[in-house]
Amino acid sequence: MRTVLLRLLGALPALAGVILVTFLLTRVLPGDTASYFAGPTASAESIAQIRAELGLDRPLPEQFFRYVTALAQGDLGMSLTTGQPVLKDLTARLPASVELTLAALLLAMSIAIPLGILAAVKQGSWADHLCRIVVTAGVSLPVFFTGLLLVYVFYFILGWSPAPLGRLDAFASAPPTVTGLYLVDSLLAGDMETFRASLAQMALPVATLGLFALAPIARISRGSMLAVLSADFVRTARASGLSPRYVILTYAFRNAMLPVLTTLGMVFSFLLGANVLVEKVFAWPGVGSYAVEALIASDFAPVQGFVLTMAILYVLLNLAIDLLYGLVDPRARMDA
Amino acid sequence: MSAAQTTTATRPREAGAAWRHARHVITGNPVTALAFALFFLLLLCAVLGPALVPYDPLASDTANALQAPSWAHPFGTDQLGRDILSRVVVATRLDMTVAIASVVLVFALGGLAGVAAGYFGGWTDRVVGRIADTIMAFPLFVLAMGIVAALGNTVTNIVIATAIVNFPLYARLARAEARVRREAGFVQAARLTGNGEWRILLTQILPNILPIMAVQVSLTMGYAILNAAGLSFIGLGVRPPMPEWGIMVAEGASFIVSGEWWVALFPGLALMLAVFCFNLLGDGLRDIVDPQRRG
Numbered sequence: 001m002r003t004v005l006l007r008l009l010g011a012l013p014a015l016a017g018v019i020l021v022t023f024l025l026t027r028v029l030p031g032d033t034a035s036y037f038a039g040p041t042a043s044a045e046s047i048a049q050i051r052a053e054l055g056l057d058r059p060l061p062e063q064f065f066r067y068v069t070a071l072a073q074g075d076l077g078m079s080l081t082t083g084q085p086v087l088k089d090l091t092a093r094l095p096a097s098v099e100l101t102l103a104a105l106l107l108a109m110s111i112a113i114p115l116g117i118l119a120a121v122k123q124g125s126w127a128d129h130l131c132r133i134v135v136t137a138g139v140s141l142p143v144f145f146t147g148l149l150l151v152y153v154f155y156f157i158l159g160w161s162p163a164p165l166g167r168l169d170a171f172a173s174a175p176p177t178v179t180g181l182y183l184v185d186s187l188l189a190g191d192m193e194t195f196r197a198s199l200a201q202m203a204l205p206v207a208t209l210g211l212f213a214l215a216p217i218a219r220i221s222r223g224s225m226l227a228v229l230s231a232d233f234v235r236t237a238r239a240s241g242l243s244p245r246y247v248i249l250t251y252a253f254r255n256a257m258l259p260v261l262t263t264l265g266m267v268f269s270f271l272l273g274a275n276v277l278v279e280k281v282f283a284w285p286g287v288g289s290y291a292v293e294a295l296i297a298s299d300f301a302p303v304q305g306f307v308l309t310m311a312i313l314y315v316l317l318n319l320a321i322d323l324l325y326g327l328v329d330p331r332a333r334m335d336a
Numbered sequence: 337m338s339a340a341q342t343t344t345a346t347r348p349r350e351a352g353a354a355w356r357h358a359r360h361v362i363t364g365n366p367v368t369a370l371a372f373a374l375f376f377l378l379l380l381c382a383v384l385g386p387a388l389v390p391y392d393p394l395a396s397d398t399a400n401a402l403q404a405p406s407w408a409h410p411f412g413t414d415q416l417g418r419d420i421l422s423r424v425v426v427a428t429r430l431d432m433t434v435a436i437a438s439v440v441l442v443f444a445l446g447g448l449a450g451v452a453a454g455y456f457g458g459w460t461d462r463v464v465g466r467i468a469d470t471i472m473a474f475p476l477f478v479l480a481m482g483i484v485a486a487l488g489n490t491v492t493n494i495v496i497a498t499a500i501v502n503f504p505l506y507a508r509l510a511r512a513e514a515r516v517r518r519e520a521g522f523v524q525a526a527r528l529t530g531n532g533e534w535r536i537l538l539t540q541i542l543p544n545i546l547p548i549m550a551v552q553v554s555l556t557m558g559y560a561i562l563n564a565a566g567l568s569f570i571g572l573g574v575r576p577p578m579p580e581w582g583i584m585v586a587e588g589a590s591f592i593v594s595g596e597w598w599v600a601l602f603p604g605l606a607l608m609l610a611v612f613c614f615n616l617l618g619d620g621l622r623d624i625v626d627p628q629r630r631g
Binding site: 152 | 466469470473474475476477478479480481482483485486489558562565566569570571572582585586588589592593594595597600601604607608611612615
């Protein structure tokens, strides 16, 4: 329990840094925020008035204090395009992004970890070559380009997948909201038809994101498995006459997963970014496409809200990985 | 002064050996040779692009809009009848400039900050480390989006955002490399002969870690290209009529669902090839720099 508390405290500087940087980003807006809000025809007095209203005439530390208090109350400003509070928009759209990202991560892990391990155990085999191809392709392929290629092949040529337009096609209705994740909600409601429809819509974006996350996970799995396999304790286990299967699955596998867990932090950084691009390609109604729409319309409050939300989410994810690491590796618990 | 003179005196022989070694690596590994060939092709397109192409990349010809690839238009034409081959080739210059500029910028800033942090330690180290940690606390592409949104939607700001996002990578690498050399024999010799700390940093440590940094440059070039193209794909930086790979893929995206694959495919392929080239080049350069393979 104490270690958990310590880790939580350890995440505070990162959180403070994130809030400070987002604040600075709001204050270095091109030109004058007040005259932007006032419009092109505003007079000098009305600009000054708006500046006073927004608190922009105060010294920076005071502005920062106001910003933090507003944040603490969940006030991220208003979106000019939707006319809604940014926080409300973001919470409404977050489940769509979460569902996409989690599904992609699960897909990537369920393929990449066995592939990486197989590549390490059987060096020079087809699995090793496949692993190398996947890793090289994964770092070279722009994620938005892979998405478009998949759409062309599976929607236009083969006709297997539905049109890449959001979470459900126009004829289906969303399941009653419990978690906001359509797959989970439709299962809870026992609505297999909606489940199948949303699974079909998800298949391509999830495959696109998954392919992207596959490369780093496979590379680390292979590398760390290779390192573990040449360790002394594995040699001892083998010399003691344990079956290769047992040695690999119980002795080597568990140790090899530690670096993989650490890499997940980096993978999340990539995924949360790539998410924006994939959402744009598939017209996915998540937070990423919300931010992109706002960006195009020069509507800055949603963009800043989005950056802040993603950063906080990412800090929390790293914290979770840290805690998980302590759970898996008793040595890490001792250090803390 | 004497230390500097000895290094210059021995440099020609070293350079000759390095060149022989580079040739050995290139001829020894066909993949690296391919990467170098690709690199020169990219360079050629970037420098001579507008002179090489058969059509004006901006000239629209609506009578020939959305033509499939043919002899007249090997990569087809887009929705305004512009020749895609010409646009892809001409775009090389802009994409390369953005990537190279951002890498040079981060190389200078991150490299210097990292070397200073590793060499001086103390508060310099803490400040640089804190800045790097704060940047790393963001998902990188999202931070780049935020920076471009805040600084203004221009190509220059895409360069700056890409550089900032890569800062921790460079700073950390340079710091680690400078740290292990802090008390090395040649540094102590330079100190004994009366060189100032900054002078040692710039004339002894920095040249020493340059090869390792160069590998990093090549490896991050690929990421820089992807990052910049990703930003322009979502509509940041480059304005529409201008040919750029990311925005061309974005323009082609709406035609994919109706089967006009060539509009998005060719700029996407160019992008992929460029990234692939720099990743391979990075691996090849690592072989050149890595002393284990030398000799």
